[in-house]
Amino acid sequence: MHTLEEIKNLVEQNVPGAVVQIVPNANPALAGSLLLDSKSATDVAEYLRDVAELKFDLCSNVTGIDWPSKEVKTKIKKLVDGVEKEVEEITKTPAFLEVVYHLYSTVLVHGPLALRMRTIDRAENNRVPSLTLVWRSCELQEREVYDLFGVVFEGHPDLRRLLMWDEFKHHPMRKDYVPPVDEGDAVEVSA
Amino acid sequence: MSEAELRADLAKHGIVTTTLQDLYNWGRKNSLWPLQFGLACCAIEMIAASMARWDISRFGAEVFRPSPRQADLMIVAGTVTKKMAPQVVRLYNQMPEPKYVIAMGACAISGGPFRDGYNVLPGIDRLIPVDIHIPGCPPRPVALLHGLMELQKKIEADVLTGDQRPRHLDASKPSEFPIPQFGPDGLVPSRNVELTTKS
Numbered sequence: 001m002h003t004l005e006e007i008k009n010l011v012e013q014n015v016p017g018a019v020v021q022i023v024p025n026a027n028p029a030l031a032g033s034l035l036l037d038s039k040s041a042t043d044v045a046e047y048l049r050d051v052a053e054l055k056f057d058l059c060s061n062v063t064g065i066d067w068p069s070k071e072v073k074t075k076i077k078k079l080v081d082g083v084e085k086e087v088e089e090i091t092k093t094p095a096f097l098e099v100v101y102h103l104y105s106t107v108l109v110h111g112p113l114a115l116r117m118r119t120i121d122r123a124e125n126n127r128v129p130s131l132t133l134v135w136r137s138c139e140l141q142e143r144e145v146y147d148l149f150g151v152v153f154e155g156h157p158d159l160r161r162l163l164m165w166d167e168f169k170h171h172p173m174r175k176d177y178v179p180p181v182d183e184g185d186a187v188e189v190s191a
Numbered sequence: 192m193s194e195a196e197l198r199a200d201l202a203k204h205g206i207v208t209t210t211l212q213d214l215y216n217w218g219r220k221n222s223l224w225p226l227q228f229g230l231a232c233c234a235i236e237m238i239a240a241s242m243a244r245w246d247i248s249r250f251g252a253e254v255f256r257p258s259p260r261q262a263d264l265m266i267v268a269g270t271v272t273k274k275m276a277p278q279v280v281r282l283y284n285q286m287p288e289p290k291y292v293i294a295m296g297a298c299a300i301s302g303g304p305f306r307d308g309y310n311v312l313p314g315i316d317r318l319i320p321v322d323i324h325i326p327g328c329p330p331r332p333v334a335l336l337h338g339l340m341e342l343q344k345k346i347e348a349d350v351l352t353g354d355q356r357p358r359h360l361d362a363s364k365p366s367e368f369p370i371p372q373f374g375p376d377g378l379v380p381s382r383n384v385e386l387t388t389k390s
Contacts, residue, residue, distance in 0.1 A: 172309035
């Protein structure tokens, strides 16, 4: 099994236009993952599947993550009334959706390798390229991510809701989803 | 001497008497045909109850019917999702009267551990009338048999005439219940208000 850096270098050398970042994971039990760029993701995925050293021929799992906007406090030095003072500035990180793919190789018996793709935001620009044409096993799972997180997979052959009904308007695994309150139910008040 | 005492006394002399009501109820309670229909893990316990070890046929309820038209008893065994709920009500509506419902397990009663889930109906009794609730997660086969015996007791106590007569003998009472529609936020309506105000 190659390290993440080796895989990243292989991809960058062999796939023209590939933009790959390593997302480290502090937990030593978990490997990091590769963050792909939307434009080159399909090419990179095909390369990972086909190249003789890697042969990631099985996509075992596709899941989604909702990253809401976060407030980050940074201390900066600023001139206030002519005196330099340390002031806390609050900036908001952009909210986005993320899709995670777990790859294995049944031929070379190694894995998992985690791929990530991120959308620009959670509303209009919620698109990532579909990897269904690279790994057919993604079809159902990408539908599930579309249903529950609202990520639109471009190029998916049959992007319909999977668990919820077609008339349903929400994406229930998003952090800001609030289930409808039934007036007939007693409201439980926790102390 | 009461009617029951008189009957017991006559039986000692080898004379068996009965009434139409007793015969009718005796026949019905010993031939409850369940609808063959399971939704989740409770269905496995229901299947176990129908096998040789627990043997639901001792109670005349072994004829699991694949069609609602031939079934008397709906055992709602498992989690009812909101996507499945209209189909459950539709199947119930297609069953001929007299018909009974057993809500088996925590999920069918209240949604159980999945109550707050986005796709779980918090109890089937908000859409169709439930005769017997069997708690458990899942209930063991003996609990299902106990529920079945309680239902038999309920049927045995039915009176055929008067205000207390069961629903299937009262033309003014409904035998079909509204099927909820899929809405943008959830089921519409989310519950049958007539059912909840009654109980």
